[in-house]
Structures are given as C-alpha cells and as structure tokens.
C-alpha cells in the first residue's frame with residue numbers, strides 16, 4: 001500500500017466513495033424526486049475504462065479503501081466487471097459496496113467472487129407498504145431476499161442502513177434494532193440530511209433521540225470501533241448477534257475525522273459531501289492528461305478539503321448543490 005495523502009487539517013485521506021451511476025431503480029423520497037430526474041447522458045457519464053483509471057490513480061496516491069456506490073450501483077450493466085477490475089488494482093486494501101438491495105439476490109455471488117466482502121444495504125422499514133411509500137416502488141420482498149442472499153453468500157458484516165424520519169419510520173426504530181438480536185447485521189441509524197425540499201425540522205430525528213428509543217429495548221454497550229466503521233458510533237445489545245450503529249452527520253458532525261473523497265459518475269471529484277467545489281477530472285481525462293497530471297489535481301483538491309460542513313445553519317441547508325443520488329452517498 002502507498003502512504004495516504006493528508007489535507008491542510010492533518011487528516012489522512014484514504015477513502016474514496018466511487019459513484020458508478022446516477023441511475024436508480026427506486027425513488028426514495030429523501031433522495032430523488034418521483035419524476036423529472038435529469039440523468040447523465042452517455043457522453044457525460046464516465047466510461048468503464050475512465051472509472052478504472054481514476055480508481056487506479058487514486059490508489060497510487062494512497063487511497064486504500066474504495067466504496068462503490070451510486071445512484072444504484074447494481075443498476076449499471078457492467079457493475080460486476082467494474083468491481084472485478086477495481087478489486088485487482090495493486091495497493092487497494094478494501095473494496096465495499098452500498099446498494100439498495102433490489103438486485104442483490106441476483107448478483108450477491110458474483111459480487112463476492114469479484115472480491116467484495118462487505119456490503120451496506122439500505123433498509124428504512126420492515127413493512128412492505130411503508131417501503132412502497134418511502135421508495136415509491138413495491139419491492140420490499142426483493143430487497144429482503146437480497147439481504148438474505150448477502151448473508152448466505154458470506155458477506156461480513158452485512159450493514160443495514162436506515163434513514164430515520166419523524167412520522168414516517170421512527171416508529172420502527174426498535175423493530176429494526178431487534179434484527180441485530182437474530183442476525184449478525186450491523187443495523188445503522190442515519191440522521192436524515194436535507195437533500196430534498198421538505199419541512200426539514202419536522203422530519204429530522206436527532207441521534208440522541210434514536211439512542212433514547214433504543215435504550216428501551218435493552219442495555220446498549222459501546223463497542224470498540226473497527227476499521228470499517230467510518231463515522232458510525234458502534235453499540236451492541238447484550239447477547240445480540242449483531243451490532244447497532246449511529247450516524248449523526250447533522251447533530252454531531254464527524255468532520256474532524258473525515259477521511260473521504262467522492263467521485264461522481266460524471267467524473268467530478270468532491271472533497272466534502274456538502275461542498276459546492278468540484279474538480280472536473282473528466283475534462284482532464286478527455287483532454288489527454290497524464291496520470292501524473294490527474295494525480296496532482298487530485299492532491300491539490302485534497303489540500304483544499306474544507307474543515308467542516310455547515311449543515312447546522314438553516315440558510316446553508318437551502319443551498320445544497322446536488323442531490324444525494326447524483327453525488328454518490
């Protein structure tokens with residue numbers, strides 16, 4: 001492995017979230033509008049070769065962890081081949097995937113064979129009707145089958161991510177957490193972030209409240225943080241097979257420890273989920289830049305990574321530059 005670059009706040013930047021598509025087979029209310037989504041056309045989206053080249057350059061700079069995301073990454077037709085090619089890049093420490101699970105039953109074995117060992121699956125509810133309301137698609141059973149396939153194939157851990165929204169699924173916090181007793185899942189509760197226009201204050205549930213609710217279920221022990229935990233604070237119920245994670249980007253932001261870069265499916269490098277600054281790597285690629293030139297531009301972007309986001313400021317919340325599916329969550 002190569003030494004990871006650091007930014008101007010002495011943070012080690014060793015993690016890339018690589019969005020391979022802005023397309024999706026769901027329309028989650030907190031992420032995508034129901035209709036009228038402008039998708040990247042063919043010339044806009046990075047090709048297979050461009051994605052692999054940028055992953056290779058990133059790894060040569062010292063990025064050791066890559067997460068494939070989207071949009072829905074498995075909705076891209078060459079997703080498995082892409083994972084395979086990226087997994088083979090020398091210097092890569094871990095390759096992981098975030099998916100909505102719709103196509104996971106079909107692809108779990110291929111993903112495992114391609115070299116992926118850990119998956120995060122979005123699951124905001126255990127009720128089929130509520131799933132339809134949140135995602136605007138009637139696909140709960142497909143997702144549940146995908147989750148079971150992930151366990152069977154041997155991904156470990158399988159992390160389930162639930163975005164908690166007041167009046168929508170906050171009544172299921174306990175039920176979702178109970179899954180960690182029966183299965184070795186890491187059930188992670190994520191604070192809702194203001195990516196879609198909504199009455200944010202009335203929907204937002206702070207992590208503190210989620211933890212209070214979990215406390216009714218049993219005693220939660222804090223567990224030591226592992227390398228793959230990222231910004232999640234980790235807990236476990238006594239005797240449970242799995243774990244509980246709390247991710248609080250809004251109420252208790254994790255910027256001081258942020259090690260992330262993001263590459264959008266149209267080739268823009270972002271050093272902060274909420275920043276308006278993007279570095280156009282696609283332009284460089286298509287102008288014939290060398291790996292060294294592209295690497296230098298990436299390091300220049302890293303050196304300007306913002307210290308923190310300003311999500312606690314309501315004015316800032318109204319100016320978020322791109323929706324989540326388009327950045328790559």
Ligand code: SAM
Nearest residue numbers: 030031070071072099100122161192193324329
């Ligand atoms: N389609 C895949 C999925 O849903 O897992 C990967 C991309 S999705 C954009 C990545 C993650 O972002 C998901 O776990 C999703 O729940 C989360 N996400 C999207 N919009 C969000 C929001 N407004 N607040 C918090 N998390 C959000």
Ligand code: SF4
Nearest residue numbers: 024026028031071100
């Ligand atoms: Fe699609 Fe994931 Fe966004 Fe839901 S959260 S609309 S599954 S990209």
